[in-house]
Amino acid sequence: xxxxxxxxxxxxxxxxxxxxxxxxxxxxxxxxxxxxxxxxxxxxxxxxxxxxxxxxxxxxxxxxxxxxxxxxxxxxxxxxxxxxxxxxxxxxxxxxxxxxxxxxxxxxxxxxxxxxxxxxxxxxxxxxxxxxxxxxxxxxxxxxxxxxxxxxxxxxxxxxxxxxxxxxxxxxxxxxxxxxxxxxxxxxxxxxxxxxxxxxxxxxxxxxxxxxxxxxxxxxxxxxxxxxxxxxxxxxxxxxxxxxxxxxxxxxxxxxxxxxxxxxxxx
Amino acid sequence: xxxxxxxxxxxxxxxxxxxxxxxxxxxxxxxxxxxxxxxxxxxxxxxxxxxxxxxxxxxxxxxxxxxxxxxxxxxxxxxxxxxxxxxxxxxxxxxxxxxxxxxxxxxxxxxxxxxxxxxxxxxxxxxxxxxxxxxxxxxxxxxxxxxxxxxxxxxxxxxxxxxxxxxxxxxxxxxxxxxxxxxxxxxxxxxxxxxxxxxxxxxxxxxxxxxxxxxxxxxxxxxxxxxxxxxxxxxxxxxxxxxxxxxxxxxxxxxxxxxxxxxxxxxxxxxxxxxxxxxxxxxxxxxxxxxxxxxxxxxxxxxxxxxxx
Numbered sequence: 001x002x003x004x005x006x007x008x009x010x011x012x013x014x015x016x017x018x019x020x021x022x023x024x025x026x027x028x029x030x031x032x033x034x035x036x037x038x039x040x041x042x043x044x045x046x047x048x049x050x051x052x053x054x055x056x057x058x059x060x061x062x063x064x065x066x067x068x069x070x071x072x073x074x075x076x077x078x079x080x081x082x083x084x085x086x087x088x089x090x091x092x093x094x095x096x097x098x099x100x101x102x103x104x105x106x107x108x109x110x111x112x113x114x115x116x117x118x119x120x121x122x123x124x125x126x127x128x129x130x131x132x133x134x135x136x137x138x139x140x141x142x143x144x145x146x147x148x149x150x151x152x153x154x155x156x157x158x159x160x161x162x163x164x165x166x167x168x169x170x171x172x173x174x175x176x177x178x179x180x181x182x183x184x185x186x187x188x189x190x191x192x193x194x195x196x197x198x199x200x201x202x203x204x205x206x207x208x209x210x211x212x213x214x215x216x217x218x219x220x221x222x223x224x225x226x227x228x229x230x231x232x233x234x235x236x237x238x239x240x241x242x243x244x245x246x247x248x249x250x251x252x253x254x255x256x257x258x259x260x261x262x263x264x265x266x267x
Numbered sequence: 268x269x270x271x272x273x274x275x276x277x278x279x280x281x282x283x284x285x286x287x288x289x290x291x292x293x294x295x296x297x298x299x300x301x302x303x304x305x306x307x308x309x310x311x312x313x314x315x316x317x318x319x320x321x322x323x324x325x326x327x328x329x330x331x332x333x334x335x336x337x338x339x340x341x342x343x344x345x346x347x348x349x350x351x352x353x354x355x356x357x358x359x360x361x362x363x364x365x366x367x368x369x370x371x372x373x374x375x376x377x378x379x380x381x382x383x384x385x386x387x388x389x390x391x392x393x394x395x396x397x398x399x400x401x402x403x404x405x406x407x408x409x410x411x412x413x414x415x416x417x418x419x420x421x422x423x424x425x426x427x428x429x430x431x432x433x434x435x436x437x438x439x440x441x442x443x444x445x446x447x448x449x450x451x452x453x454x455x456x457x458x459x460x461x462x463x464x465x466x467x468x469x470x471x472x473x474x475x476x477x478x479x480x481x482x483x484x485x486x487x488x489x490x491x492x493x494x495x496x497x498x499x500x501x502x503x504x505x506x507x508x509x510x511x512x513x514x515x516x517x518x519x520x521x522x523x524x525x526x527x528x529x530x531x532x533x534x535x536x537x538x539x540x541x542x543x544x545x546x547x548x549x550x551x552x553x554x555x556x557x558x559x560x561x562x563x564x565x566x567x568x569x570x571x572x573x574x575x576x
Binding site: 069086089092100105107121123124153 | 454461
């Protein structure tokens, strides 16, 4: 009887793994001696918006980069829609931190968005008018259609962020991973981005965002993942975004008053 | 100048200069945008001892041993840099600086201490090459271009440099899209499944092949100048990668032609007797072009928002 129950539990867990857009098991990443991410498990829920939160240097971005193979992991397993990452690259769209690239690079807005079509175009595939139309459509979705032929260095920070989002849209993925998309952008851009992300969710896509603003977590997201080198908690915002979990994640770095305020806001 | 004089004396050095300049400028565009522009400089320093050792072992200047020697020297350099970086616990840039200058000095020392007087291998040749001596004595005029007998005696550097340029151009054309994506945003490129490490290595190897071939024909001065000056000047003329690369080819060709002509005739126009080094003049002209574009180029100012805002 007991055996059967645990078998069932295992089966359910395996089912969950196979269905999850992104399942991370035992991920450890290390820069030099000190681990940046230590033995982290994460199971992203399909069709939801998940925020990854934690203090500066907690390994939020590193975890995402390691899950995508951008930085090497010491150990860990990654499954994307139940298969290894390499087989599923076409189903993933990634938006890096805006500050990670040199915006003086000689290229135009439309060319950046066209980079999102690389998997379709391949090494030497010819760029057709239909590809340009797709890229323009993605720019329109983020409200940047009028800027298509601008040099990217001429954009404001918020506009650059929207161009990055348009490039991700052009990838036509099922899983969207965004690293700090709201960092240092204007209010109009933040509104535009969250609008696009909600549209994606309504279309059944899964969205994972590295997020730094605790005040908007409850408003924007369904699920939350708290990390400080190790995983602290993961689950629906209503359950896991609790004062106790925040205290455990941020420790002394989050003032007690802030925690109380957040607890109040959460009811 | 008549064809009888131009074809045997000036046509081949001019073409070799142009091919070498363009072969270095093409990969130079990407190295510049990846903030690795000094790699060309580094390569041309590091390969000198390898080329000298290859000559001492074989006793002749021929392509295969020199390429092997250059490649061997590059491997030694990589190992040394890694060792110094780890043992000395210093940043890679400093380790590179130490290794490159030391190896170049070692190469010069080897040259000075050994007897290479029988061939065109000395410090001056290493720096300035011997562009002026790559002449085509069997040519009698433009008609020689159709004469198989004369064509058989074209300087071997010409075909070698032409082949190098062809290989470099093919590499850039074939990998244009992935080079562009991974140079702009390496992290994103990796999520697309692009092997950015391999691609970066291939780019450096391509640059190294161009550097060694050009080094052999025209000396390290041109190599260093052509990796940086035409692409940097071109960046100030265009805000698109396609435009930048096209401008850089234009700058490379025009500095080769202008530099060669000025070196040969400039001193005569000024009333002096001898010509000056063509390689040195080509490098000087490319530097002047960079200075002019830095002052007057349409895309020379940063237009973007400050980083991090």
